[in-house]
Amino acid sequence: MNNFALRSKRVITPNGVKALTLIINNGLIDTLLPYECEVECELIDHGNLVIMPGLVDTHVHINEPGRTDWEGFNTATQAAAAGGITTLVDMPLNCIPATVTKEALDIKLQALKGKLWVDCGFWGGVIPQSLENNGAQLDELLSAGVLGAKSFLIHSGVDEFPNVSGEDVKKALPIMAKHQVPYLIHAELDKAHNEPQEIGDKYQSFLDSRPRSWENDAIDLMVSLGEEAKAEGVDAHIHIVHLSSSDALEKIIYAKKAGLKFTAETCPHYLTLFSEEIPDGKTLFKCCPPIREDENRQKLWQALKAGDIDFIVSDHSPCTPELKKIDSGDLESAWGGISALQFGLPLIWTEAKQRGFTLSDISHLMSTATAQFVGLDDKKGKIAVGAYADILVFDDEKEVIISSDMIKHKHKITPYVGKKVTGEVSKTYLRGQLVYSEQDIIGQPQGNTLLKHNY
Numbered sequence: 237m238n239n240f241a242l243r244s245k246r247v248i249t250p251n252g253v254k255a256l257t258l259i260i261n262n263g264l265i266d267t268l269l270p271y272e273c274e275v276e277c278e279l280i281d282h283g284n285l286v287i288m289p290g291l292v293d294t295h296v297h298i299n300e301p302g303r304t305d306w307e308g309f310n311t312a313t314q315a316a317a318a319g320g321i322t323t324l325v326d327m328p329l330n331c332i333p334a335t336v337t338k339e340a341l342d343i344k345l346q347a348l349k350g351k352l353w354v355d356c357g358f359w360g361g362v363i364p365q366s367l368e369n370n371g372a373q374l375d376e377l378l379s380a381g382v383l384g385a386k387s388f389l390i391h392s393g394v395d396e397f398p399n400v401s402g403e404d405v406k407k408a409l410p411i412m413a414k415h416q417v418p419y420l421i422h423a424e425l426d427k428a429h430n431e432p433q434e435i436g437d438k439y440q441s442f443l444d445s446r447p448r449s450w451e452n453d454a455i456d457l458m459v460s461l462g463e464e465a466k467a468e469g470v471d472a473h474i475h476i477v478h479l480s481s482s483d484a485l486e487k488i489i490y491a492k493k494a495g496l497k498f499t500a501e502t503c504p505h506y507l508t509l510f511s512e513e514i515p516d517g518k519t520l521f522k523c524c525p526p527i528r529e530d531e532n533r534q535k536l537w538q539a540l541k542a543g544d545i546d547f548i549v550s551d552h553s554p555c556t557p558e559l560k561k562i563d564s565g566d567l568e569s570a571w572g573g574i575s576a577l578q579f580g581l582p583l584i585w586t587e588a589k590q591r592g593f594t595l596s597d598i599s600h601l602m603s604t605a606t607a608q609f610v611g612l613d614d615k616k617g618k619i620a621v622g623a624y625a626d627i628l629v630f631d632d633e634k635e636v637i638i639s640s641d642m643i644k645h646k647h648k649i650t651p652y653v654g655k656k657v658t659g660e661v662s663k664t665y666l667r668g669q670l671v672y673s674e675q676d677i678i679g680q681p682q683g684n685t686l687l688k689h690n691y
Contacts, residue, residue, distance in 0.1 A: 238262050238668070240278040242627065245271060248288040248599045249619050258287070260625045263667035268621060282629050285662065288599045289619050290322025290354075290626035291581060292606040295477060295501065295549035297573065298324075298356075301347040302332025307554045307646050312577060313353035313683055315552075315644035317672040319578030320628030320661040322354050323607070323616055323686070328361030328386055329397040330553075336361040336397070337373055338380040345685060352683025354666055355626075357610060359420060360385040363398050367407045374408065378415040381687030383610045385412065386420035386477070389454045393524070393572065402457055409465045409472040417688070418473040418499070418609065423454035423484075424525055435568035437517035442567045443526050451481035451525055459487050462496045473497035475609075478551045480506045480525040482535035489544050499546040499609065502536055504583045505574045507548070509533075509651065517565025520651040523553065524572040537591055540601065547605040548584060552577035557647055575650045579638060581630065582659035583652065595632060612686070625668035634660045642675065 239261050247256040255271035257279075269275070293316065299306040316324055326344075328335035335341050335358060344358065360382035366374040374385065387408065388399040400408070405421075412419040424446065435441045455476060462474050476488065479500045491498035505523060510530035514521045521527060539545045553573025561570035576583070581602065588598055607617025615624045638655050640648040664672040671678055 240280065240668075241275045242280050242282065242287060243271060244282040244287040245284050246286045247619060248286065248596050253596060258619065258625070260668045263625055263669075265619060265621055265623050265625050286595055286630040286632050287619070288595065288628055288630060289603045289617050290628050290664065290666070291320050291602045292323040292610070292612065292617050293321045293550050293577070293580070294325040294606045294610055295327065295503070295551045296324045296577065297327045297330055297551075297553045299330050299554070301343060303330050305556055306330065309348040309351040309356070310353075310681070311644065311646040312552070313351065313356065313681070314677050315577040317353045317664045317666070317677060318644045318661065320581050320630065320664050321577070322626035322628070322664065322666050323357070323612065324354060325357040325359055325383055325610055328359050329392060330394050332396060334361050334394075334397045335359070335382070336363050336366055336377065338376045341377065341380050341382065348685070351681055352685070353671055353677065353681050354683045355686055356683055357383045357686035359383060361397060362387040362400060362404070362408050362419070364400060364404055367404055371407060371411045374411050378411065378417060381690055383686070383688055384417035384420060386422070388422040389457070390422065390424040390426055390450070392422070402461060405458070405461050406464070409461065410470045413465070413470045413472040418475040420475045420477050421454070421458055422478075423458060423476050424450040425454035425457060426450055427453055437565040437567055439511060439514045439516055439518070439521065439567065442522065443511050443528065446524060446526050448481040448483045448528065451479070452484045452487070455484040455487050459491045459496070459498065462491060462498060463494065466496060471497065473499070476500040478503050478506070478525065479536070479545060480528055480532070482532045482539070485535065485539050485544055492544070501547050501549050502540070502545050503549060503551045503574070504576060504580050505651070506536055507533060508583050508587055517567070518651070519561050519565060519567055519570035520649060521574075522567055522570050522572045523551070523574045537587070541591070541593070547609065548580070548601045549606060550577050550580050552645070554645060554647060557649055560649065562649070575645060575647065576652055577645050578643070579650070579652055579657070581661060582636065582657040585632060585659040586657045589658070595630070611688070625665055627665040628661055629663040631660045631662055633658065636660050644677070
């Protein structure tokens, strides 16, 4: 399949939806031709199905090595392919060792060999130890090719990835700026250090235990630190991961208008689920920050429409069913994380089309903008001559009920089982190779590792 053609009456390009024929040659989009044209190679006509750029998901917890019983590169990247995702960026936790040193990155690169069904880049981690000796450990990790680095302002949930303080952030920002990569922040801040509340199986109690103020205060802090850094001539890019509190939007908008490099993402679970409909004892819905009220959700959608939230990513954060406490319904001790890697596009499209979003809008939010965020936009996130033939074929009208037997990630659990969605990924091509077709993974793992300065 080194030279062939794909055709559709609806191809999403940077210049809108076009009826086109794509000539694919050696993994690249070689030529874009009119829909009605003669070709001399094999032609696959997708009719009225949508051809769009493969999704770029920059927030995925793969957990290998060390916690491969939670997920792993083989299953995570198969689920990605099934979801039309052709590029992932792996988070620095909850693998063991956490990706906070060059040595840990090297161990991860060995662990994934022969397991990648899609391309994969990596985030590093910033913990207090990273900043000792003038940040030598962080500097070395960034030089090794991670695409940026992440910190928590609150306990991460795993002891090998301790949170940082505001003073730590101040030390990290110049190093991140030197390497011209984003600094990702899990923005929750428990200023009061309250005594743990009794949660049990009550979702509202869990929601009350992690209020919006935690996020709002953390984002206020990051804006202040960003302003301080800018005043000192440090051109740092601060990025807020998995935004859930709509209250924080005002401060994010302020930061952007103030000229800071300040971006934010949100996730399908904050856009498609809301607390009023989450039953007690259903631990599959637990994540941190939590899924909030419907009123909050609607404001997140409005912010996406306005461009105040920059893009949508999965934050796929799986674990074993035992750790999820499914049988007991114990929300307090259940692992917090949503598993839904392969269902992001239909979940988002189902909601977005009701709000006046087009498929071009969604392609921008889940592919183009995320590719730009990690510096891959010369080759990914667009259907254009010279770009990789990373392509998904989408039936945007088919109605599907999500079932556990569809799931390609390791544990066949997700809060979305039984949910009706509109849209189905029918095929995924990675650099011109068919890797997923009609519920089946195709061929052999052919994904590449994406290290900065080396893709």
